[in-house]
Amino acid sequence: MGSVGSDPATRHLAPTVERSVKVLVVGAFGVGKTTLIDAVSEIPVLSTEETITTASVGVDPARAAKSTTTVAMDFGRVTVGGTTALYLFGTPGQRRFWDLWAGLADGAVGALIVVDTRRLEESFEVLDQLEEHTRMPLAVVVNEFPDSPRHSGDAVRAALDLPAGTPVVSGDLRSRADAVEALQVLVGRAVELRRAEGGAAA
Amino acid sequence: MTHASFGSLGSQSADGYEASTVRPYAVTGGRVRSALSDLPLEALVEVMPGAVNSVGLTPEKRAILQHAAHTYVSIAELSALLRLPLGVVRILVADMQEEGHITVHTSTPVNVHTGHGSSHSGLSLSVLESVLNGISAL
Numbered sequence: 120m121g122s123v124g125s126d127p128a129t130r131h132l133a134p135t136v137e138r139s140v141k142v143l144v145v146g147a148f149g150v151g152k153t154t155l156i157d158a159v160s161e162i163p164v165l166s167t168e169e170t171i172t173t174a175s176v177g178v179d180p181a182r183a184a185k186s187t188t189t190v191a192m193d194f195g196r197v198t199v200g201g202t203t204a205l206y207l208f209g210t211p212g213q214r215r216f217w218d219l220w221a222g223l224a225d226g227a228v229g230a231l232i233v234v235d236t237r238r239l240e241e242s243f244e245v246l247d248q249l250e251e252h253t254r255m256p257l258a259v260v261v262n263e264f265p266d267s268p269r270h271s272g273d274a275v276r277a278a279l280d281l282p283a284g285t286p287v288v289s290g291d292l293r294s295r296a297d298a299v300e301a302l303q304v305l306v307g308r309a310v311e312l313r314r315a316e317g318g319a320a321a
Numbered sequence: 322m323t324h325a326s327f328g329s330l331g332s333q334s335a336d337g338y339e340a341s342t343v344r345p346y347a348v349t350g351g352r353v354r355s356a357l358s359d360l361p362l363e364a365l366v367e368v369m370p371g372a373v374n375s376v377g378l379t380p381e382k383r384a385i386l387q388h389a390a391h392t393y394v395s396i397a398e399l400s401a402l403l404r405l406p407l408g409v410v411r412i413l414v415a416d417m418q419e420e421g422h423i424t425v426h427t428s429t430p431v432n433v434h435t436g437h438g439s440s441h442s443g444l445s446l447s448v449l450e451s452v453l454n455g456i457s458a459l
Contacts, residue, residue, distance in 0.1 A: 136365075139365050140452055165397070166401060167406075196395075205456070225429070310446070
């Protein structure tokens with residue numbers, strides 16, 4: 120992970136930027152979320168922290184037994200089409216961080232789920248979270264490690280019990296082209312779902 | 322995780338802004354919520370003309386004005402660069418908006434809570450299409 124960029128040309132947003140959007144990059148610990156963000160980002164990956172109160176979701180905060188946790192999130196940014204800053208937020212997948220996730224998910228284009236086929240079962244908790252709490256557009260990207268078994272998209276989709284139509288791509292997430300392709304597939308999915316909603320959208 | 326903790330003495334951003342040794346939420350007067358504290362992390366802060374010359378601002382608010390003086394800066398980047406938790410930056414930014422020092426740009430409605438089960442991101446089809454076109458050109 121790089122330090123805060125020293126080149127003002129890339130650290131600051133271009134003056135043409137007029138809006139921002141975000142995608143979430145989710146997945147089990149160590150699966151390659153930050154690798155993907157770093158491959159796409161025009162700035163060195165930054166880290167931010169939030170203090171969250173766990174075990175008090177849906178409970179009167181004054182009465183609940185609270186414990187506070189600091190959660191670190193890596194993020195990056197890429198300017199697309201000259202006018203839009205696209206932020207990629209790497210989000211820890213564990214259930215206890217859901218409180219943090221909820222606010223993050225609001226307004227997101229969608230979630231890119233990074234999986235490692237050598238330990239697919241570690242992705243189940245993340246998928247459970249997504250399915251229980253959001254109906255965000257989803258796409259799966261299989262991070263292909265040299266010793267990963269190769270599976271078809273259908274096999275991965277079946278193993279993860281993904282909603283029908285969820286795109287599955289695979290690639291080496293250190294490669295910018297592969298990481299960009301994964302992002303493109305997710306946003307393409309979001310466009311497709313939004314079109315299908317037609318005029319009924321809020 | 323090995324991330325530096327907030328308030329560690331002498332930690333600095335590239336701009337030389339020295340992280341405070343004050344407990345994070347002390348700079349918000351102890352508040353953890355405000356009317357606009359649900360601002361999204363990607364929301365962009367724009368400094369209003371003349372705001373940089375304001376007097377009587379806290380060091381944290383001055384630092385926000387300095388970082389956003391020339392181009393828009395997101396709440397997430399302010400948090401990372403100033404080494405303040407996201408919640409603190411959201412409150413400071415909301416305060417500064419009420420004080421007229423800054424404007425905040427979001428692509429989605431703020432303070433509209435549709436519940437976590439919503440499938441609507443609030444982003445229009447035209448915004449999504451323009452993002453897709455932009456990514457395809459990367």
